[in-house]
Every structure is written in structure tokens, then in C-alpha cells.
Amino acid sequence: MSLERKDxxxxxxxxxxxxVIAEALFLINLMLLPGIAxxxxxxxxxRHGDHPDPxxxxxxxxxxxxxxxxxxxxxxxxVAIFVLGGFDNPWSWVIGVLYFVLFxxxxxLLGVLGLVRxxxxxxxxYPLVGPRRDD
Amino acid sequence: MQYKSQAVxxxxxxxxxxxxxxxxxxGLIMGMQYVxxxxxFPEIPFNVARMxxxxxxxxxxxxxxxxxxxxxxxxxxETELYSTKLAWILFWVxxxxxxxxxxGYLFVPYATLAEMTGNDLLATMGREFLEQPLPTxxxxxxxxxxxxxxxxxxxxxxxxxxxxVVLLLGLWGLAIFFLFSFYNPHNLVRDKLYWWFVxxxxxxxxxxxxxxxxLAFVLIKVTGVDREVxxxxxxxxxxxxxxxxxxxxxHHFFWIGTPEYWQWWGSIFSALEPVPFFAMxxxxxxxxxxxxxxxxxxxxxxxxxxxxxxAFLGAGVWGFLHTLAPVNYYTHGSxxxxxxxxxxxxxxxxxxxxxxxxxxxxxxxxxxxxSEKAQVLEMWSFWLMTIxxxxxxxxxxxxxxxQVWLQRVSDTPMSFMAAQDQVVLFYWMREWAGVVFFIxxxxxxxxxxxxxxxxxxxx
Numbered sequence: 014m015s016l017e018r019k020d021x022x023x024x025x026x027x028x029x030x031x032x033v034i035a036e037a038l039f040l041i042n043l044m045l046l047p048g049i050a051x052x053x054x055x056x057x058x059x060r061h062g063d064h065p066d067p068x069x070x071x072x073x074x075x076x077x078x079x080x081x082x083x084x085x086x087x088x089x090x091x092v093a094i095f096v097l098g099g100f101d102n103p104w105s106w107v108i109g110v111l112y113f114v115l116f117x118x119x120x121x122l123l124g125v126l127g128l129v130r131x132x133x134x135x136x137x138x139y140p141l142v143g144p145r146r147d148d
Numbered sequence: 149m150q151y152k153s154q155a156v157x158x159x160x161x162x163x164x165x166x167x168x169x170x171x172x173x174x175g176l177i178m179g180m181q182y183v184x185x186x187x188x189f190p191e192i193p194f195n196v197a198r199m200x201x202x203x204x205x206x207x208x209x210x211x212x213x214x215x216x217x218x219x220x221x222x223x224x225x226e227t228e229l230y231s232t233k234l235a236w237i238l239f240w241v242x243x244x245x246x247x248x249x250x251x252g253y254l255f256v257p258y259a260t261l262a263e264m265t266g267n268d269l270l271a272t273m274g275r276e277f278l279e280q281p282l283p284t285x286x287x288x289x290x291x292x293x294x295x296x297x298x299x300x301x302x303x304x305x306x307x308x309x310x311x312x313v314v315l316l317l318g319l320w321g322l323a324i325f326f327l328f329s330f331y332n333p334h335n336l337v338r339d340k341l342y343w344w345f346v347x348x349x350x351x352x353x354x355x356x357x358x359x360x361x362x363l364a365f366v367l368i369k370v371t372g373v374d375r376e377v378x379x380x381x382x383x384x385x386x387x388x389x390x391x392x393x394x395x396x397x398x399h400h401f402f403w404i405g406t407p408e409y410w411q412w413w414g415s416i417f418s419a420l421e422p423v424p425f426f427a428m429x430x431x432x433x434x435x436x437x438x439x440x441x442x443x444x445x446x447x448x449x450x451x452x453x454x455x456x457x458x459a460f461l462g463a464g465v466w467g468f469l470h471t472l473a474p475v476n477y478y479t480h481g482s483x484x485x486x487x488x489x490x491x492x493x494x495x496x497x498x499x500x501x502x503x504x505x506x507x508x509x510x511x512x513x514x515x516x517x518x519s520e521k522a523q524v525l526e527m528w529s530f531w532l533m534t535i536x537x538x539x540x541x542x543x544x545x546x547x548x549x550x551q552v553w554l555q556r557v558s559d560t561p562m563s564f565m566a567a568q569d570q571v572v573l574f575y576w577m578r579e580w581a582g583v584v585f586f587i588x589x590x591x592x593x594x595x596x597x598x599x600x601x602x603x604x605x606x607x
Contacts, residue, residue: 021373021438023374023377024377025377025380027438044422044426103549103550103553103554103558104550106549106553107546107549107550110469110545110549111542111545111546111549114465114466114469114545117465118461118465121426121460121465122429122457122460125426125429125430125433126433128430129430129433129434129437130437132434133434133437133438135437
């Protein structure tokens with residue numbers, strides 16, 4: 014299926030809105046409404062997962078899978094650091110806070126790249142955890 | 149270079165880079181003093197090194213902003229500068245005043261300097277970042293007003309663009325908020341309150357407008373994206389910056405004696421302060437990602453992208469880390485603040501000034517871009533300085549978390565100096581990262597002298 018895209022040099026948002034919304038929800042989940050934005054994203058994926066536009070399918074699938082993997086690694090390793098190291102251990106805080114901040118910021122920056130690709134009507138694959146196929 | 153008068157930007161850029169080198173040398177001296185307390189004592193005591201380090205930063209960034217304005221405004225306004233002569237005079241006045249002030253810090257005891265420079269007539273000295281003697285402060289105002297006159301007249305006689313208007317707004321704001329440095333009430337709470345009107349409303353207010361304007365200008369040039377598209381982003385970014393940044397000043401009012409409601413206002417609005425920086429990151433990547441041709445100046449593109457990322461990390465993420473009042477209750481004034489300060493200043497302001505220098509200098513030297521060899525070296529300097537700054541920030545953050553725990557959270561809290569002894573390993577690692585940063589800076593300097601086949605300016 015061939016889809017016409019708007020000229021990225023002239024339009025503010027040449028990419029498909031659904032793809033942009035998916036990436037925006039990925040970022041909102043990380044920064045503003047964790048959990049809630051994820052649920053909305055999953056609902057969006059369930060509803061539009063078989064969208065005719067491959068770009069929409071790509072961004073929906075990438076964001077949902079990365080949300081699950083990223084969120085899982087972010088929370089589980091942070092909890093593990095504190096449980097294994099102990100809350101009363103200052104080194105748990107040093108390692109725990111640095112891990113959380115770096116991993117979280119890393120996911121945000123990858124999300125920015127995903128959002129930019131969606132806005133410009135391009136496909137995107139999150140490194141390491143993003144699925145290779147879109148269906 | 150489209151207009152002859154743009155050439156006046158070059159001495160400003162050269163001075164900025166020279167002072168940047170001085171700033172880093174004093175940073176290294178201070179870093180050493182953290183681990184070897186009497187290093188270079190009594191010749192350069194810690195408090196003097198710190199004053200020189202921070203004041204040089206402010207002065208070289210101001211040189212960078214002025215150079216950027218002299219380069220950008222004629223091109224944006226499509227007319228020659230109102231007065232090139234005035235720009236040259238101001239350059240020498242500002243350079244002489246800056247140099248004399250730094251020499252004063254280094255060779256005259258601070259109390260004597262205050263006495264010699266009329267601090268008893270109007271006491272403005274002795275406050276962090278605003279240590280400048282009265283004549284220097286007056287000099288800054290005179291230079292700023294004359295500079296603004298020159299730039300404003302140029303804009304008024306030529307084309308008005310969103311970029312030049314946002315730049316002007318930022319520069320006027322910079323001058324106006326500096327006037328609070330002359331107001332030094334006896335009441336310590338009010339003193340601190342107005343002090344933040346300069347410091348915070350500069351770096352988390354009007355300077356962000358300058359940053360956004362500089363970034364927008366370079367992105368138009370290197371991506372070829374329509375001005376209208378970039379201007380829409382610019383409007384969104386400056387709105388976000390002002391909405392969050394102005395009331396966000398409240399995060400400095402938590403513990404200085406102001407009413408308790410500032411803990412709510414400060415926390416909420418400053419928690420939103422990462423948003424404009426986030427928008428800037430999206431903006432920079434978005435514009436570069438949608439370009440249809442490669443700009444020959446790859447180094448400038450790299451600096452522009454780096455500005456977006458590092459400003460978001462340093463000012464946004466590391467600012468948020470300790471901005472909520474319940475967190476700041478523990479972390480206030482610790483090495484976490486220093487970590488944030490270093491990465492935020494580097495990411496937001498150092499990098500954007502280098503971005504415009506990287507874009508404009510080859511054009512000022514009569515070429516579209518430097519040779520491939522020179523650009524490779526410049527990109528090496530980008531990575532060396534940026535990675536070093538990431539590590540400086542990480543080591544300071546680790547030191548800060550440990551410091552907060554040992555000094556403020558523990559059931560058996562340590563004294564300040566005892567806690568400092570426990571984090572000395574991180575200070576050593578920070579110093580080594582600082583050395584790498586300095587090597588990166590020297591590499592950057594070297595890139596100006598590398599010859600090779602340059603790209604000609606398209607007519």
C-alpha cells in the first residue's frame with residue numbers, strides 16, 4: 014500500500030497523527046502520567062494494531078513493547094538495588110538513584126527520537142528491546 | 149558572510165573562547181583544592197579561584213551572546229549593523245573591564261578591592277556570582293545598554309523576524325534583570341530574594357530565550373527547513389520557558405525565610421521547567437531529521453543536536469532531581485546542586501555559544517565550512533568535552549548523594565568537613581574527568597588551526 018506523505022520541509026507534522034500519539038504517550042508515561050498513559054497506549058494498540066498504515070503499526074508496536082520492557086527493567090532493577098543493598102545503606106542510594114536517573118533519561122531520549130521519526134513520517138526501532146517486526 | 153558588519157562578531161567569539169580556557173584552568177585548580185586543600189595556597193585561595201571560575205563563565209558567555217547577536221541580527225534584519233564602530237568600542241571596553249576585574253580578584257584582597265572601588269558608596273559586592281566591584285557593574289550596564297541600542301536600532305531599520313524579536317527580548321531581559329544586582333537590602337531574606345531575580349531569571353528565564361533564538365537561527369541555516377515551521381516551534385518553546393521559569397524562581401525561596409506557600413509554587417512550576425528543554429531537544433532533532441540535504445558544516449549540526457540533549461539532561465533532568473521541596477529539604481546546597489549547575493550551564497549555554505561559533509566562524513573566515521580534517525578534530529572535541537562533562541556530573545551526583553546521607557539523613561550525622569573526607573574518591577574522579585574536558589577544549593582550539601581543503605561559500 015502506498016501512502017502519500019506531506020513535505021517535511023513545509024509542514025509542521027507530516028507524519029500520521031496516530032503514530033505521533035503513540036510516541037507521545039510513551040513519553041507521557043515516562044514523564045507525566047506513569048501507568049495511565051501506558052494503559053491508554055495499550056488501548057490504542059488494541060484498537061489500531063492492524064491499522065492499514067505500516068507506519069502507525071510500527072510506532073504502536075515499538076512503543077508498547079518498549080514500554081513493557083523499559084518499565085520492567087527500570088522498576089525491577091531499581092527495587093533489586095534497594096532490596097539487596099538495603100534502604101539504610103548509602104551506597105544503595107548512590108547506585109539506585111544514578112541507575113534510575115540514567116535509565117529513565119535514556120528511555121526519554123530514545124522516546125524523543127521515536128517521536129521525531131513519527132512526526133516526520135519515518136519508521137523507528139527502539140534499540141535492543143524494540144521488536145524487529147511490526148506485525 | 150552576507151553583511152560586512154557581521155565581521156565584528158569574530159573578536160567577540162575569540163575573546164569568549166580565550167576566557168573559556170581561563171575558566172576551565174581555574175576549575176581545574178579548584179577541583180585540585182577539593183582534594184589537596186592547600187594547593188596553590190596562599191597565592192590562589194579557594195574562594196578566589198571559585199569567584200574567577202564563575203565570573204569568567206558569565207563574562208565569556210556574555211561575549212558569546214553579543215558576538216552571536218552581531219552575527220545574527222544583520223542577517224535576520226537584512227541590513228548592515230547600525231554602528232560597527234560602537235560594537236568595536238564596546239568590545240574593548242568590556243574586555244578591559246573584564247580583565248581588570250579578574251586581575252583585581254587575583255591580586256588584591258577582596259576587602260581591599262571593595263574599599264578601593266567605592267563599595268561603601270553603594271554596597272553591591274560580596275554576593276555569589278555578583279562579586280564584581282561597583283565600577284564593573286556600572287560598566288556592564290553601560291556596555292549592555294549601548295549594545296542593546298546598537299542591536300535594537302539595527303532590527304528597527306530592517307526586517308523583523310521572530311528570531312530577532314525573541315533574541316532582543318532575551319537580551320533586554322538580561323540587561324533589565326541585572327539591575328537587581330544594585331539593590332542590596334539589609335534584610336537578608338529580601339537580599340536573597342532579589343539576588344535570585346538576577347541569577348534565576350537570567351539562567352532559567354531570559355537566557356533561555358537567547359538560547360532558543362540562537363538554536364533556531366542555526367537550525368534554519370543548516371537544515372533548510374521553512375522559517376515558518378521553525379518559528380512555530382520557537383513560539384512554543386519560549387512560552388513554555390517563561391510560564392515555567394518565572395514562577396519556578398520559587399524553588400530558590402524554599403528555605404530563605406519567605407512564606408511557606410513558595411514550597412508549593414516553587415515545586416510545581418519548577419517541576420515543569422524541564423518541559424521547554426524537552427521541547428528544545430525534540431525541536432533540534434526534528435529539524436535535523438527532516439532536512440533533505442547534508443549541510444557541509446557537520447560540526448555545527450553536531451553541536452546543535454548536543455545542545456538539545458545536554459540542556460535537557462543538565463537543566464531538565466538534573467534540575468528536577470532536587471527541585472521538589474521535600475527532596476530539596478535534604479539536598480539543598482549539596483554536591484547535587486554542583487552536578488546540576490555544571491551540566492546545565494554546559495548543556496544549555498556553553499554548547500549553544502559553541503554551536504553559533506562553529507556555524508559562524510568558518511563563514512567569517514570566508515568559507516562555508518572548515519576542512520574535513522578540522523571538522524573531525526572539532527567533533528572529537530565535542531565528544532571529549534561532552535563525555536567528560538557527563539562524568540563530572542555523575543561523580544558530583546554520587547558525591548552529593550553520599551554527602552546528603554552522611555551529613556543529613558544518617559542517625560549519627562557527620563559534620564560538613566568529616567562528610568567531605570568520605571567523598572574524596574569522587575572528587576579525584578571528578579578532577580580527572582575535568583582534565584579530559586580540558587584536553588577536549590585544547591582539541592577544540594587546535595581545530596581552528598588545522599588546514600585542508602575548505603568548502604567555498606555558495607553564491
